[in-house]
Amino acid sequence: MRTSVESLEQIAVEHGRSGVGVIVIHDEQLVHYGWRLLLARQKWVSRCLAARDQVEALDLLARYSPNVAVLDLDIGHERVMDIVASLRSVSPDIAVLLLSGTTAISAKAANYIGATGVVKKTLSANDLANAVHAVSSGKRLFAISPPPGANRLSNREKEVLSLMSAGATNREIAVSLQVSAETVKRHAGKIFRKLNVRNRTEAAHRGRELGLSLPRQGASC
Numbered sequence: 001m002r003t004s005v006e007s008l009e010q011i012a013v014e015h016g017r018s019g020v021g022v023i024v025i026h027d028e029q030l031v032h033y034g035w036r037l038l039l040a041r042q043k044w045v046s047r048c049l050a051a052r053d054q055v056e057a058l059d060l061l062a063r064y065s066p067n068v069a070v071l072d073l074d075i076g077h078e079r080v081m082d083i084v085a086s087l088r089s090v091s092p093d094i095a096v097l098l099l100s101g102t103t104a105i106s107a108k109a110a111n112y113i114g115a116t117g118v119v120k121k122t123l124s125a126n127d128l129a130n131a132v133h134a135v136s137s138g139k140r141l142f143a144i145s146p147p148p149g150a151n152r153l154s155n156r157e158k159e160v161l162s163l164m165s166a167g168a169t170n171r172e173i174a175v176s177l178q179v180s181a182e183t184v185k186r187h188a189g190k191i192f193r194k195l196n197v198r199n200r201t202e203a204a205h206r207g208r209e210l211g212l213s214l215p216r217q218g219a220s221c
Helices: 005-009 029-040 054-064 080-090 107-112 125-136 155-165 170-177 181-195 200-209
Strands: 020-025 045-051 068-072 095-100 117-120
Touching: 020 029, 020 054, 020 125, 029 045, 029 125, 045 054, 054 080, 068 080, 068 125, 080 095, 095 125, 107 117, 117 125, 155 170, 155 181, 155 200, 170 181, 181 200
Parallel strands: 020 045, 020 068, 068 095, 095 117
Antiparallel strands: none
């Protein structure tokens, strides 16, 4: 059943009178709810709107003037370049962040059609939120930079992170690198601080983004 504009308005999330307004354009309602939950936790977001197609997006854009449009490249039968052009015809200053997944687009092409940035939708929730915040602040985002602190990792820390990303436990990492488990814990703590992550799961995700994931020893091909 098609979601009406009125029902979409009911899932708008508001936190105060000022802040960044975001509209998420995607043809799956479950994705809308995911973005709603993510953006509701961001103090700088004042409103999150959701639209399933160009018509609904333009109606909400005219009525609420959001600052950022998050547009999935895999939106269905509609052409992304037409949607971006329509958004800019109503709101020339809106920042448009494209999400690439099955469908890819080059930075040059994204810039040409009027997008403000393009990121992979496989990024962590925190990184997606940071991308929205970046384009809302006037930044153009056409390449995913390594997470803050990634370039400061020592070679040993990269080894630990690569094994962690592959799913190895601290004991397994210690055996593999021929160090004590306590040494692995110290390296892990430094990795968490440098990558600004809270736990092994987030660190492992960052490791895979950096291409540091290695097959576990003894794993079958």
